[in-house]
Amino acid sequence: MNQRGTPLLTVRGMSRSFVGIRVLTEVDLDLAPGEVHAVVGENGAGKSTLMKVIAGVHQPDSGRLEIDGVPHRFPDPASARRAGIGIIHQELTLLPDRTVAENVFLGREPVGRGPRRLLVDRAAMVERTRALLAEVGAVSFDPGTLVRRLSVAQQQVVEIVKALAGDARILVMDEPTAPLAEHEVDLLYDLVRRLTARGIAILYISHRMREIFDLSDRVTVLKDGRVTGTLATRDTDRDELVRLMVGRELRDYHPPLAAPGDLGEVRLAVRGAGNDRLRDITVEVRAGEVVGVAGLQGSGRTSFARALFGADPLTTGEMWLDGRPVRPNSPRAAIRAGIALVTEDRKGQGLVLRQPVLDNALLVLRAAFAGRRRAEVEPVEVGELLTRLDVRAGASDREVRFLSGGNQQKVVLAKWLAARPRLLVLDEPTRGVDVGAKAAIHEFVRDLARQGLSVVMVSSELPELIGMSDRVLVFRDGTISGELPARPSEERIMRLSTGAEVAV
């Protein structure tokens, strides 16, 4: 299916597994010259893996890839680049202390003739960069500018020009608007249109509905690593796309939700709060309640967790805990006020990996509570906790880095529960945790809620959110875009996350 002659890129039956888990299954995709082809899907649908396979970062287990009808195999990213595939990553990869021109021609600098072969022809490099910049309509900066001085949007332009300088005919853009401010998005749109006018094909990965409908000619929807549809953008609408993205059975068992009588007084109240990543947050969480927080990456869901915990403090608005005003400006202040945060990055932020289980489990108590309170809890209760959580460590003085992900996460939980928090904030509590430990953690969290703990649980896994939450807050663009009652549909969550449905 191509409207403009031979497809530039064809992918057929592409599959790829990681450690036995199928991430891509029999994916078909084609890309015509001058086309913007959007790829959408929720977190973990396989978008990034597909992109990486096309770019030679990963190799497919099976399937074909053709450019202009000629089969290609990419053992590494460099060979994909030589074949004309350029990638614009989400994180920009330029050298900040080099000029624009030096970045554009990095590793393939033009050289002089004859004996001057050994020298970079700087004049040619600058001229060609200037020409490329003019071609894409970027006139706000000069080839000689240091990349450090450019805005993120301008750096993105440099990335694109860099790909063009390598004669890329296919550009893969991974959520290109994610790092951009609102007014910069229009510039990107402009640029994309100029590129397609030159016959360059763009594979545009995004889950923002507006961009897809503004820019793309066709959309391919991925769900759980399979293509659930490829549609002409003008013949579809947001509802249809969301339906194709979601609609999974709720397979996993989850503990029963809170009954109306289980909920206590309002424990956490936030009104009109914000900081440089969040705005206008108003939330109430009751004692005994588990409130889920949904949202795409960069929507502010993790910023919200960190703000409650004082790691990136709120700068505006008000916050109360059990009716008393608190606005923690450091983790320590939050901990002493009764707030705990299980971070999403367990190894980087949650554990001291080279210390034994007990030292990890006691860390919060030792650090934040001196004197009587500390003496009350240790050591019996911490040992009890570890036992109740069924942490399996082999030898008791084993360093936690040798534990499995599930056991590590239980140690993190024990560390926080030892401090007897009133509000437990969880960010991706079961990421990288095996199925058994996951069920155990869910059960344990619900059990704590039943005893009166308030829980705020951020998760990118919709089944977990739906199964565990008494209520779901959906974040988008740094604020709450909607609030859903217990057992919402994946569809509703995705609609609010992507902006397909606005506000409640």
Place this chain on the structure above:
Amino acid sequence: MTGTEPASGAAHLRWRPAPLAGLRAVAPVLVLLVALLVALAVVDPGFFDPERLLAFLRRSAPLVILAAGQYLVIVSGGFDLSVGAVVTAGVVVAAELFNLAPGLPWLVVVAVLLLGGLLVGVVNGIVSTVFAVPSFIATLGMMLVLQGAVFFWTQGAPRGYLPEDYRMLGRSAVPGAEWLPWAVVVLAVVGVAAVLFMRSDTGRTLVATGDNDVAAGLAGVRVARLRILAFALSGVAAAVAAILVGGFTGVSAQAGSGYEFQAITAVVLGGVALGGGRGSVVAAMAGAFSLQALFTLLTLLGVSGALESAVQGVIVITAVAVGGISWSRRATRTHQPVRESV
């Protein structure tokens, strides 16, 4: 909130480190120390005479005390290169004080030195945490500042003298127990204090901070304050060493030179990881004894004292390399960055 049902007393015992767990960290350096002591006994059968053994302990005391202080800084993720200069400054300042005010009670001078060491450590700590100067540079700068100040003040030839009662700690024995040098008593007190400190909440938290200061900060640790404390204690340890060295060798403008590297070598020899988070203070002190034993052995074998620093260089590199090999192999296995899957 987390359940207050009566806890079975046994439950937590499972999670206590096994009684001999600490030994594992100390074992390699203990083997080394024992080997060196055996070698000493072979070369010099009289070495284990109680009197000479105590003399060995007394000679080792300054280095062992410096190693204990250096350990605190290293295990929390830093370096303290200023301790040798603190020792020199301490000796010279004491002499100048007695020169300016003869008859000053010796305890006053001791107190001044301890306070001075504390102050130097606090400055090191503040510069390396609040001002984010890498501790290697911060303490190197402090070392140069102190050396320069001492040289400027004394013109290279320290005046004054150290009175007998002040030198008692460094070179005399406890009255009534003539076999027991004061220095050994001081050493024992510092050693016990160091072990107790490392078993305390603060000590355990210090190691955790050296392991991962981000995680520690998010667990409520006041990371900067704790690191400043480590530098401060290292400064105090250096002042204690200055008192012993002054008593032992008298006034000299080179009294402490080289001690900073000996202390770091000792800590590394004890298996303490540079960069922090791993190693025991007992092992660090055992490393100091080993180094001292090695120097003694080399002297007995007739190896030129001039070679001491060469030997020390080889030891430092070897010890760090041995520690690094096993560590980097494990690192590749466990330090995979956690990335959002797919």
